Amino acid sequence: MSVSSTIPLADLQREYAAIRAEIDQAVERVLRRGWFILGEEGEAFEAEWAAYCGVAHAVGVGNGTDALYLALRAAGIGPGDEVIVPALTATFTALAVSLAGAVPVFADVDPDTCTLAPDALEAAITPRTAAVIPVHLYGCPADMAAITAIARRHQLLVLEDAAQAHGARHHGARVGSLGDVAAFSFYPSKNLGAYGDAGAIVTDDAALAEKARMLRHGGQRRTYYHELLGINSRLDEIQAAILRAKLSHLDAWNEQRQRWAAHYQAGLDEIEGLVLPHAPEGVEHVYHLYTVRTRLRDTLRDYLTGAGVRTGIHYPQAVHLQPAYAPLGYQPGSCPHAEAISSETLSLPMFPQLTLLEIEQVIRLIRFFFAMREG
Numbered sequence: 001m002s003v004s005s006t007i008p009l010a011d012l013q014r015e016y017a018a019i020r021a022e023i024d025q026a027v028e029r030v031l032r033r034g035w036f037i038l039g040e041e042g043e044a045f046e047a048e049w050a051a052y053c054g055v056a057h058a059v060g061v062g063n064g065t066d067a068l069y070l071a072l073r074a075a076g077i078g079p080g081d082e083v084i085v086p087a088l089t090a091t092f093t094a095l096a097v098s099l100a101g102a103v104p105v106f107a108d109v110d111p112d113t114c115t116l117a118p119d120a121l122e123a124a125i126t127p128r129t130a131a132v133i134p135v136h137l138y139g140c141p142a143d144m145a146a147i148t149a150i151a152r153r154h155q156l157l158v159l160e161d162a163a164q165a166h167g168a169r170h171h172g173a174r175v176g177s178l179g180d181v182a183a184f185s186f187y188p189s190k191n192l193g194a195y196g197d198a199g200a201i202v203t204d205d206a207a208l209a210e211k212a213r214m215l216r217h218g219g220q221r222r223t224y225y226h227e228l229l230g231i232n233s234r235l236d237e238i239q240a241a242i243l244r245a246k247l248s249h250l251d252a253w254n255e256q257r258q259r260w261a262a263h264y265q266a267g268l269d270e271i272e273g274l275v276l277p278h279a280p281e282g283v284e285h286v287y288h289l290y291t292v293r294t295r296l297r298d299t300l301r302d303y304l305t306g307a308g309v310r311t312g313i314h315y316p317q318a319v320h321l322q323p324a325y326a327p328l329g330y331q332p333g334s335c336p337h338a339e340a341i342s343s344e345t346l347s348l349p350m351f352p353q354l355t356l357l358e359i360e361q362v363i364r365l366i367r368f369f370f371a372m373r374e375g
């Protein structure tokens, strides 16, 4: 491959090319069966996904936002409750809280890991706090030992937002098994992605799983008898079949992401003014995104774009400062680490099917960019 062509941030065409026969077979199996909603593919995927995460139950739903929303509803959290959410995440984390009728309370993140800071969590707790949603941002598990200890002391539900961390481990245990309940997104570009929208709730709590199962399907236990005010958010059979095929590749793909991260680390380590991501002790990072930090973020980004390297910003605006949350009255400066990260973070190309040539080209360009500035 020519190094002068564009290097994408992520590339699902390459992924499909690598596993085309398996995907085509999975989709055809569903089409030939002629059963599309709540059937054997969904049930098989739920069992396989629960086993993979090391929990007893998985409930397939329409997307990750619904997984968060339905987990809160199933746990009985709603109007009158506060739910603590990190100020740096996909805003959908907070939107699920609002959708459930509860109020998101934003807490700052740790500047090293970019995940919820335990001391900020503790400071945000009030008598109304019912739950906390640690987010395993960029693929790095949050500090779950500290977070669950605080939550236990204050009797808070711990709902993991594991949308960016499929397969990541925290002291040996997979994300999804670290709190009371967890939500996954299988948005196409996630480490495990469908070819459309999909999500899942996982938990060891049989009653919570059963309630989520009813809520995703109109609140029915038996067809046409609606016991709860549910919604329609089901994982369809085609997406479930695709996810089953892709699940068999997840560990190898995560290992490849980790190898590319090690290449970036080796190539970019000694550049002054550039901060690289790192996994804390005991944590296995799965690099959904490879995010670096620099004060020169915008100029570096323009330079890379000009050189054919696509990058991303996750996220350009902290959640507490989003216009949709203006009514909550947060001011700039209330979550300073999240705000600083949002102005300095840059996501470099990261996906399993990248080539060594491409990684080396990105490293070369970044080294040149900083060398020019020193000179």
Ligand SMILES: *Cc1c(COP(=O)(O)O)cnc(C)c1O
Pocket: 063, 064, 065, 066, 089, 090, 092, 093, 135, 161, 163, 164, 185, 186, 187, 197, 198, 199
């Ligand atoms: C992707 C994502 C979501 C939302 O998932 P959808 O499937 O797009 O609804 C929620 N939280 C985080 C951290 C995400 O990355």
